[in-house]
Amino acid sequence: MSCASFLDNRNSAPVQTTKKSKIALVGLKLEELESILTEFSEPSFRGQQIFEWLYRSRVDLFDQMGNLPSDFRNALSEKFIIHPLKEVHVTGSSSEPTQKFLFELQSGEKVESVLMKEGKRTTLCISSQVGCAVNCDFCATASMGFQKNLSVGEIVDQFLHVRRAAKTNITNVVFMGMGEPFLNYNRVIAAADLMNAEKGIKLGAKRITISTVGITSKIKRYTDEKHRYKLAISLNGSSQESRLQTMPIAKKYPLEGLLTVIDNYSLTSRHPVTLEYVLMAGITDNIDDALKLIDMLTGHRCKLNVIPYNDIGGKYKRPADDVIEAFIIALKKAPFPVTVRWSKGTDIAAGCGQLAVMESSVIN
Numbered sequence: 001m002s003c004a005s006f007l008d009n010r011n012s013a014p015v016q017t018t019k020k021s022k023i024a025l026v027g028l029k030l031e032e033l034e035s036i037l038t039e040f041s042e043p044s045f046r047g048q049q050i051f052e053w054l055y056r057s058r059v060d061l062f063d064q065m066g067n068l069p070s071d072f073r074n075a076l077s078e079k080f081i082i083h084p085l086k087e088v089h090v091t092g093s094s095s096e097p098t099q100k101f102l103f104e105l106q107s108g109e110k111v112e113s114v115l116m117k118e119g120k121r122t123t124l125c126i127s128s129q130v131g132c133a134v135n136c137d138f139c140a141t142a143s144m145g146f147q148k149n150l151s152v153g154e155i156v157d158q159f160l161h162v163r164r165a166a167k168t169n170i171t172n173v174v175f176m177g178m179g180e181p182f183l184n185y186n187r188v189i190a191a192a193d194l195m196n197a198e199k200g201i202k203l204g205a206k207r208i209t210i211s212t213v214g215i216t217s218k219i220k221r222y223t224d225e226k227h228r229y230k231l232a233i234s235l236n237g238s239s240q241e242s243r244l245q246t247m248p249i250a251k252k253y254p255l256e257g258l259l260t261v262i263d264n265y266s267l268t269s270r271h272p273v274t275l276e277y278v279l280m281a282g283i284t285d286n287i288d289d290a291l292k293l294i295d296m297l298t299g300h301r302c303k304l305n306v307i308p309y310n311d312i313g314g315k316y317k318r319p320a321d322d323v324i325e326a327f328i329i330a331l332k333k334a335p336f337p338v339t340v341r342w343s344k345g346t347d348i349a350a351g352c353g354q355l356a357v358m359e360s361s362v363i364n
């Protein structure tokens with residue numbers, strides 16, 4: 001099998017095999033690297049060597065892969081490149097240790113990732129799609145529309161580039177950047193598996209969180225497949241009606257069915273889900289909403305994460321601080337844990353829901 005046809009058959013996005021763009025190695029798992037080797041008449045242990053160079057070391061050039069014969073390195077570089085993404089720009093927040101990275105795909109589209117540091121935890125928020133099809137009313141990514149699914153390599157490469165550029169250990173990864181991870185399910189799971197792989201990046205499963213808008217069928221599948229990554233679900237409403245107000249997808253995946261699959265997940269996996277709840281002034285911030293949330297979620301194995309709305313210049317507003325505080329106080333009676341996420345990097349549009357790449361915002 002030629003490399004191109006082998007790669008085209010993977011569950012990743014079809015690889016562009018035009019003369020201009022070579023195939024990227026980042027994104028391939030061990031068995032895939034090993035099957036490439038047959039074409040070069042190299043022994044299969046080279047697959048392991050390349051795997052470690054790609055994911056464990058921080059090298060960026062074939063010539064730095066010291067334990068590969070130089071002829072083989074040259075032959076590899078004729079056909080392949082290492083990274084599917086090119087770093088275009090990094091923006092640092094002036095008030096917090098938060099950085100936003102802009103990347104370009106081989107096919108020209110752009111995506112963003114956000115690195116946030118807090119205490120001992122360094123979290124990378126990564127994108128799973130260019131744009132998003134879900135169309136939540138309060139999220140900036142929606143304005144881009146859906147452009148494409150990222151490949152496994154384009155997802156994992158965000159991690160590798162940031163780890164190298166930021167010269168830091170990334171302790172946690174959250175799929176909370178652009179896109180709906182469960183509408184790119186196979187590649188997101190394959191990317192999480194690669195980041196979790198023992199001989200590679202080796203990020204613990206519990207340090208990877210996948211956040212979904214609530215694609216019920218995929219939550220079921222995720223439960224059946226017994227993945228160990230943490231699951232977060234964007235609730236964003238205290239009832240079906242309230243969810244529908246800002247999330248058109250709630251029509252297709254109503255709250256009742258969503259809560260059933262969430263229960264099944266937490267019972268089967270024995271792990272609670274985190275329910276994310278964006279606080280929008282006059283929309284989701286009434287004390288009555290807090291009481292409804294307590295009613296609705298009591299008896300369910302979950303955590304509630306309240307996210308004060310980050311401005312995207314749309315029709316919604318962040319509630320005043322005293323309103324946020326009153327909402328949290330009302331939730332004190334809840335029998336489940338409640339946390340508040342004060343988003344990082346809102347001054348550089350890097351907070352939750354603020355990621356959107358507009359052509360005019362691209363700096364070369």
Ligand code: SAH
Nearest residue numbers: 139176180211212213234276309310352353
């Ligand atoms: N599509 C996935 C992941 C991307 S959004 C999902 O829906 O879960 C990541 C989180 O940011 C979600 O919980 C979402 O509800 C929240 N979010 C979106 N826009 C926001 C905004 N403007 N302010 C605060 N949080 C927002």
